[in-house]
Amino acid sequence: QQQVKQSPQSLIVQKGGISIINCAYENTAFDYFPWYQQFPGKGPALLIAIRPDVSEKKEGRFTISFNKSAKQFSLHIMDSQPGDSATYFCAAITNQAGTALIFGKGTTLSVSS
Amino acid sequence: DTAVSQTPKYLVTQMGNDKSIKCEQNLGHDTMYWYKQDSKKFLKIMFSYNNKELIINETVPNRFSPKSPDKAHLNLHINSLELGDSAVYFCASSQRDGVQFFGPGTRLTVL
Numbered sequence: 001q002q003q004v005k006q007s008p009q010s011l012i013v014q015k016g017g018i019s020i021i022n023c024a025y026e027n028t029a030f031d032y033f034p035w036y037q038q039f040p041g042k043g044p045a046l047l048i049a050i051r052p053d054v055s056e057k058k059e060g061r062f063t064i065s066f067n068k069s070a071k072q073f074s075l076h077i078m079d080s081q082p083g084d085s086a087t088y089f090c091a092a093i094t095n096q097a098g099t100a101l102i103f104g105k106g107t108t109l110s111v112s113s
Numbered sequence: 114d115t116a117v118s119q120t121p122k123y124l125v126t127q128m129g130n131d132k133s134i135k136c137e138q139n140l141g142h143d144t145m146y147w148y149k150q151d152s153k154k155f156l157k158i159m160f161s162y163n164n165k166e167l168i169i170n171e172t173v174p175n176r177f178s179p180k181s182p183d184k185a186h187l188n189l190h191i192n193s194l195e196l197g198d199s200a201v202y203f204c205a206s207s208q209r210d211g212v213q214f215f216g217p218g219t220r221l222t223v224l
Contacts, residue, residue, distance in 0.1 A: 098162070106155070
């Protein structure tokens, strides 16, 4: 049973456009929702994260929107750039010590110039 | 300075061999993890250690054995390697706030 569902699997966006990646979760015990960015040959790097007590968090061109009642959250990348081309993973975790991130299956983003 | 480091970065070996991957973090974190990323890029937890104590042991063959000599190190030993073990293995660490930092990964290829 996949606890975090991510879509789309791949995304092609023109330079300057908006990239949107969606995730849905099932476990209401999750209380931290990070997004990770991974470039080829590198480890996942934390991009931005949100906790369920807020509905939106913005850092630069990256925004997380969070809908607790729908158990959904999304990543918006404004003014997408070729350097944003990477694989993006949403994840969720509970606050117990030692618990693991549950990842979505990833979205491969290509930003064309 | 590298926060989470892994060695080696690449590991190519024959089926049936035994190999180890080492991980070190200099962030002062209490918890360390091993994740496996398969050929479709799916990331899945294998093990987690909190203060050298095993917390999570997912459904992983017992050929995989983690060892944490101290809070800063979590090594992964794999016995009798199989073709299906080929993947990228990531070490990660975190403090109690849940933010996890990942290492650069070890690409294991079993021939």
